[in-house]
Amino acid sequence: VRIGKTTKKALTFGRRGMGLEEEINLANTYYLANQLAVIHKKPTPITIVKVDYPARSAAKITEAYFKQASTTDYNGVYQGRYIDFDAKETKNKTSFPLKNFHEHQIAHLAHVLAQNGIGFVIIKFTTRDETFVYPAKHLIKQWQLRQGKQSIPYLEIARDSFRVPNSLNPSLDYLKAVDQYFQQLD
Amino acid sequence: VRIGKTTKKALTFGRRGMGLEEEINLANTYYLANQLAVIHKKPTPITIVKVDYPARSAAKITEAYFKQASTTDYNGVYQGRYIDFDAKETKNKTSFPLKNFHEHQIAHLAHVLAQNGIGFVIIKFTTRDETFVYPAKHLIKQWQLRQGKQSIPYLEIARDSFRVPNSLNPSLDYLKAVDQYFQQLD
Ligand SMILES: [Mg+2]
Ligand SMILES: [Mg+2]
Numbered sequence: 001v002r003i004g005k006t007t008k009k010a011l012t013f014g015r016r017g018m019g020l021e022e023e024i025n026l027a028n029t030y031y032l033a034n035q036l037a038v039i040h041k042k043p044t045p046i047t048i049v050k051v052d053y054p055a056r057s058a059a060k061i062t063e064a065y066f067k068q069a070s071t072t073d074y075n076g077v078y079q080g081r082y083i084d085f086d087a088k089e090t091k092n093k094t095s096f097p098l099k100n101f102h103e104h105q106i107a108h109l110a111h112v113l114a115q116n117g118i119g120f121v122i123i124k125f126t127t128r129d130e131t132f133v134y135p136a137k138h139l140i141k142q143w144q145l146r147q148g149k150q151s152i153p154y155l156e157i158a159r160d161s162f163r164v165p166n167s168l169n170p171s172l173d174y175l176k177a178v179d180q181y182f183q184q185l186d
Numbered sequence: 187v188r189i190g191k192t193t194k195k196a197l198t199f200g201r202r203g204m205g206l207e208e209e210i211n212l213a214n215t216y217y218l219a220n221q222l223a224v225i226h227k228k229p230t231p232i233t234i235v236k237v238d239y240p241a242r243s244a245a246k247i248t249e250a251y252f253k254q255a256s257t258t259d260y261n262g263v264y265q266g267r268y269i270d271f272d273a274k275e276t277k278n279k280t281s282f283p284l285k286n287f288h289e290h291q292i293a294h295l296a297h298v299l300a301q302n303g304i305g306f307v308i309i310k311f312t313t314r315d316e317t318f319v320y321p322a323k324h325l326i327k328q329w330q331l332r333q334g335k336q337s338i339p340y341l342e343i344a345r346d347s348f349r350v351p352n353s354l355n356p357s358l359d360y361l362k363a364v365d366q367y368f369q370q371l372d
Contacts, residue, residue, distance in 0.1 A: 043232065
């Protein structure tokens with residue numbers, strides 16, 4: 001494969017339309033297959049009201065509602081450490097609006113840190129095509145400072161984060177940024 | 187509260203009919219409220235086929251199906267360690283049938299161990315009213331030995347497990363057994 005401007009364009013094109021969560025799921029599949037980490041997205045929480053049990057076929061849920069999640073979307077284990085994070089993307093170029101978070105997600109990440117877990121958010125600035133592993137301690141500080149409103153300036157996120165490097169396979173090799181985070185912790 | 191035969195009977199009576207998962211969920215709520223651990227049950231995985239969006243009310247799922255889980259039911263962080271487990275109960279007195287497990291659960295626990303996570307099963311013998319934290323390494327060995335069929339004798343589970351002690355609040359204080367497991371690991 002010739003790595004150059006054309007390949008980079010093709011890559012960007014290939015990823016166009018692929019959401020951040022989809023990229024993370026592909027990375028997780030790659031990590032699991034290569035025994036690098038065991039990280040899964042949690043199923044969407046749902047309240048089931050009615051279920052039909054037709055003869056000779058699978059149970060069919062006929063009435064259910066989406067429920068507010070009480071945790072983040074992803075967790076798992078990497079190099080013996082508990083990993084917990086959510087994924088957020090924004091088209092905004094200069095800041096990240098805090099309204100993208102729910103209070104319970106911030107509380108959950110604070111609980112994780114209190115148990116010596118590794119908590120963060122993967123933030124993607126889509127128009128910049130830049131993705132960051134932003135440690136929960138900074139997010140919590142910003143949330144308290146701005147009382148859950150307003151936005152975190154891009155420059156502060158870039159300063160306090162670990163940037164996810166460009167990569168071919170997986171296309172979003174976010175554990176590379178987590179490695180740098182671990183180095184800072186040790 | 188007078189702790190004696192009467193209280194013990196009342197407790198047993200109070201817990202009668204409460205499933206193992208319900209007891210674990212109550213323990214997790216207690217652990218979270220007392221900042222002892224952050225452990226959650228994962229939502230039931232579902233494939234959503236049809237959703238109605240009625241005006242002025244919540245989105246309503248009108249067709250969905252249960253999906254096979256690819257992991258265990260519970261995970262989280264305790265004292266900086268990644269914890270991952272499933273809960274199983276049996277009315278059987280002398281052995282635990284391996285058909286209670288799916289191959290993918292065994293594979294998932296093996297992946298967790300390979301990442302230095304803590305994997306186990308909480309096994310309850312309901313007629314004995316005895317509950318064990320049974321480390322995944324023993325489960326995996328038994329699964330291979332018996333090729334996913336047959337049963338694990340009660341005596342072998344009791345020998346290789348950490349017994350969950352009787353307790354008032356939470357009624358199933360399974361982290362006490364996990365503490366003993368950690369002591370053996372250190
Ligand atoms: Mg999310
Ligand atoms: Mg289960």
